[in-house]
Amino acid sequence: MEIRSGDDAVFRQVYKQVFPLVMRVAYHVTFNADIAEDICQDAFIRFYDKDMTFPSLDDAKFWLIRVVKNLAINHVKRKANEVAKMEKIGRTPTDNPFGDGARELLLNESKVAVRRAVAQLPEIYRTAIVLREYADLDYQQIAKVLKISESNVKVRVHRARKELEVILGREDVNVP
Amino acid sequence: MCLDDQILNTYIDGELAQPWKSRVENHLSTCSGCRMRLNSLKNISDDIKNSVLSDEEIRPRQERVLAMLEKNCLGKKKKFSLFRRQLRFSVGQLAGAAAAFVIVFAGAIAFTSGRADQIIPAPETETDIDIANIMPVRAVDSPQRGLDTFTLDEILKNLDARGYDVDVKLKSIKPVEFTETEVLTN
Numbered sequence: 001m002e003i004r005s006g007d008d009a010v011f012r013q014v015y016k017q018v019f020p021l022v023m024r025v026a027y028h029v030t031f032n033a034d035i036a037e038d039i040c041q042d043a044f045i046r047f048y049d050k051d052m053t054f055p056s057l058d059d060a061k062f063w064l065i066r067v068v069k070n071l072a073i074n075h076v077k078r079k080a081n082e083v084a085k086m087e088k089i090g091r092t093p094t095d096n097p098f099g100d101g102a103r104e105l106l107l108n109e110s111k112v113a114v115r116r117a118v119a120q121l122p123e124i125y126r127t128a129i130v131l132r133e134y135a136d137l138d139y140q141q142i143a144k145v146l147k148i149s150e151s152n153v154k155v156r157v158h159r160a161r162k163e164l165e166v167i168l169g170r171e172d173v174n175v176p
Numbered sequence: 177m178c179l180d181d182q183i184l185n186t187y188i189d190g191e192l193a194q195p196w197k198s199r200v201e202n203h204l205s206t207c208s209g210c211r212m213r214l215n216s217l218k219n220i221s222d223d224i225k226n227s228v229l230s231d232e233e234i235r236p237r238q239e240r241v242l243a244m245l246e247k248n249c250l251g252k253k254k255k256f257s258l259f260r261r262q263l264r265f266s267v268g269q270l271a272g273a274a275a276a277f278v279i280v281f282a283g284a285i286a287f288t289s290g291r292a293d294q295i296i297p298a299p300e301t302e303t304d305i306d307i308a309n310i311m312p313v314r315a316v317d318s319p320q321r322g323l324d325t326f327t328l329d330e331i332l333k334n335l336d337a338r339g340y341d342v343d344v345k346l347k348s349i350k351p352v353e354f355t356e357t358e359v360l361t362n
Contacts, residue, residue: 008250015245019238020231027229037237041244048249114227132189133224139191158185161220168223 003060006051015044018061022068024134029072029126031119039071065135066145069127076123117167121160128153129160179203179210184217 004010019040026036043064054060118126131142132153139153146153179187179200186192187200204211326334328344335342 011250012242015242019241020234023234023237024229033229033233033237037241040237041241044241044245045249048245110223111227114223118224118227129224133221134228139189154182154186154191157189158182161185161217161224162181164224165216165220168220 001056003054003057004051005047005054005060006049011044011048014047014057014060014064017057018064019044021061021135022064025065025130026068026072028115028118028130028134029069030075031115035075036072039068039075042071043067062141062145065131065137069131069145073123073127113168114164117164120167121163125156125160125163128156129164132157178207179213181213181217184210184214185221188214188218188221 003014005014022043023036023040026039027033030036030039046067047060047064052063054063118129121129127146128142131137131145132139137145139150139157142153142157143150148156183192183196183200187197192200204214323331332342332344
């Protein structure tokens with residue numbers, strides 16, 4: 001099914017299906033829900049304004065993922081110091097980046113610890129593991145989004161997990 | 177020989193191609209060390225997956241962004257806004273556009289009627305008449321005829337009709353069908 005991004009009905013359909021996915025990508029790269037929301041908003045405005053035609057929903061999805069990933073990485077690079085600060089703030093429930101208190105109930109310490117650990121990974125490993133684990137893309141799709149080879153994806157995903165194992169500590173990881 | 181972590185990670189992701197996949201599974205069935213390592217790596221992968229931003233965390237943001245888009249972007253694009261803009265501008269500019277049109281049109285009429293000699297170049301400036309100018313032109317029937325698509329005869333007749341006194345001299349070519357006195361008209 002051809003996707004025209006400037007068509008209101010089509011846009012709403014794509015938005016409904018793809019927003020959660022790109023929100024996850026943006027969030028797990030930036031580790032800041034407000035920033036992630038802004039990034040997604042920006043990406044969808046671009047998506048709509050450009051009025052592009054995609055051969056399929058997947059192609060539209062990959063375009064959005066790529067834009068969101070790039071915006072998120074740009075943010076991380078630009079605001080490296082602020083991200084470090086957010087990581088600190090994220091430890092205190094009252095100041096966590098998820099805004100209102102109701103959602104704190106949904107989180108537990110180990111989840112936050114893993115999220116924080118993912119956000120500490122070097123950029124190239126972080127994007128690969130985020131797309132693999134949170135966006136549920138396979139190696140081929142990740143390669144397409146990141147414009148790298150599949151074998152490169154394989155290496156990055158592997159190294160990301162190795163680093164996370166170190167950051168989290170094995171015993172944390174092995175006891176769910 | 178035991179399996180390394182990269183192979184196990186690839187296996188966990190379901191990305192191991194078939195001949196290797198079977199061999200890995202055969203090995204895992206006999207090697208408890210590799211099975212333990214596989215479980216450790218699976219646990220890491222599961223822990224990452226389980227920390228995913230939940231639907232509950234996403235939903236209010238998804239609704240908020242959509243509300244913003246509905247308000248500021250959707251339905252306000254191209255056709256609609258252009259239509260509105262055209263309406264707004266057409267009223268204001270109508271008088272000015274009409275006035276400009278009248279001025280230009282009137283100016284064109286005045287120019288063509290009063291200074292026809294500038295539209296049709298004077299014969300002196302037209303040429304150096306040479307053989308190229310008096311050869312028949314192929315594009316005579318074209319809807320927009322430029323000056324160079326008219327034959328010399330046509331030009332002369334036209335000028336004659338307008339009351340011009342034209343003197344044409346041909347160099348190097350001796351007129352065959354008419355004499356210079358016939359060409360001269362009054």
